Amino acid sequence: MEWDLDVDRDNRVLWVRGCVLLKELGASLTNGLREVIGPRWRLLVSFSCLEEKAKLRSAVRPVTRLWRERTCVTLASEIVSGDGPVRLIALTKEAWLVRASDGTVGWTNDPLADVQPRAFQAVNPTDRRWLDIARSFLGTPYCAGGTTKSGMDCSGLAQRLYREVAARIIPRHSTNQLAAAIPRLRFSSAGLPNTVHVGLLLRLPCGGMSIIHASSSKGMVVEGRVEEFDA
Numbered sequence: 001m002e003w004d005l006d007v008d009r010d011n012r013v014l015w016v017r018g019c020v021l022l023k024e025l026g027a028s029l030t031n032g033l034r035e036v037i038g039p040r041w042r043l044l045v046s047f048s049c050l051e052e053k054a055k056l057r058s059a060v061r062p063v064t065r066l067w068r069e070r071t072c073v074t075l076a077s078e079i080v081s082g083d084g085p086v087r088l089i090a091l092t093k094e095a096w097l098v099r100a101s102d103g104t105v106g107w108t109n110d111p112l113a114d115v116q117p118r119a120f121q122a123v124n125p126t127d128r129r130w131l132d133i134a135r136s137f138l139g140t141p142y143c144a145g146g147t148t149k150s151g152m153d154c155s156g157l158a159q160r161l162y163r164e165v166a167a168r169i170i171p172r173h174s175t176n177q178l179a180a181a182i183p184r185l186r187f188s189s190a191g192l193p194n195t196v197h198v199g200l201l202l203r204l205p206c207g208g209m210s211i212i213h214a215s216s217s218k219g220m221v222v223e224g225r226v227e228e229f230d231a
Contacts (some may be wrong), residue, residue: 001062002170003017003018003020003029003047004158007156011042011045012040012041013040013041013042013043013044014033014037014040014043014044015046016033016043016044016045016047016134016164017042017045017047018046018047018049019048019049019050019074020047020049021049021051022049022088022099023051023052029210030045031049035047035195038039039075040185043153045066050089050090050205051197052179054089054099055087055195056086056221057085057086057087057088057098057112057113058081058085058113058152058211059081059083059086059110059113060081060111061081061110061111062081063078063079063148064079064086064110065077065108066098066100066104066105066107066108069107070092070094070095070104070107072094072095072157073096074106074145075143075144075146076101076106077090077100077120077147077156077172078145078146078147078156078196079100079147080147083100083163083188084101085101085120086099086112087218088112089105089141090219095109097225101169102169102170102171102172103160103171103172103176104172123166125165125166127203128205130165130184130200130202130203131202131203131205133164133165134165134212134223135223137149137152137160137161137212138212138220138222139220140157140214140221141219141220142215142216142218142220142221144216144218146200147159147160147172148160148225152214153214153216154174154199154215155177155198155215156173156179157173157212157213157221158174158198158199159201161212162201170182174187174196175196177198184201184203185199185200186211186229187199187227188229188230196215197213198213199212200209200212210223211224211225211231
């Protein structure tokens with residue numbers, strides 16, 4: 001990130017110009033400066049974003065893992081072939097920094113190619129389709145950051161089901177899913193402060209409702225009563 005500052009003390013104006021790697025960094029810097037200079041100063045900001053010029057790449061392996069750190073220690077998310085292209089933001093000797101089609105930013109050392117998959121065409125699935133595909137994930141091991149049948153967390157399950165059932169890309173993390181007000185998703189605190197747990201509602205043939213979710217306490221994807229999920 002590179003930027004320059006110009007200060008007009010007489011008129012209480014601060015100019016900030018520069019280039020940032022990610023659009024979130026520009027917003028974070030702007031908000032931080034506003035807090036520092038206070039309401040009596042006027043802030044003028046002009047940032048260009050390198051990400052806007054980033055090229056699209058396609059995952060090569062069946063599952064490509066995105067990590068929170070460049071050293072690939074903590075799993076952030078996973079994408080499978082067909083999830084859509086990733087945007088290549090930066091490249092180091094250790095890994096690529098990419099943004100997935102759902103907005104997740106992470107590092108990967110898995111290979112990427114120039115081929116771009118075809119875009120999703122959203123569908124309007126039946127209740128039966130939701131039920132059948134969702135239940136095919138029952139028993140999948142719980143894995144923080146996972147999005148596949150090898151292991152997944154609650155928001156990863158919700159996102160994967162929307163991809164496979166409705167061909168729709170929704171946000172990766174439960175807090176963003178909650179903010180997006182996505183149909184069929186139900187949220188709880190899971191009995192923990194500052195925690196957003198998500199499940200997906202299923203309409204049963206008998207007319208009732210159940211909910212499927214990836215439970216960390218049970219260590220797998222389970223289906224149960226909505227009342228128990230809310231408790």
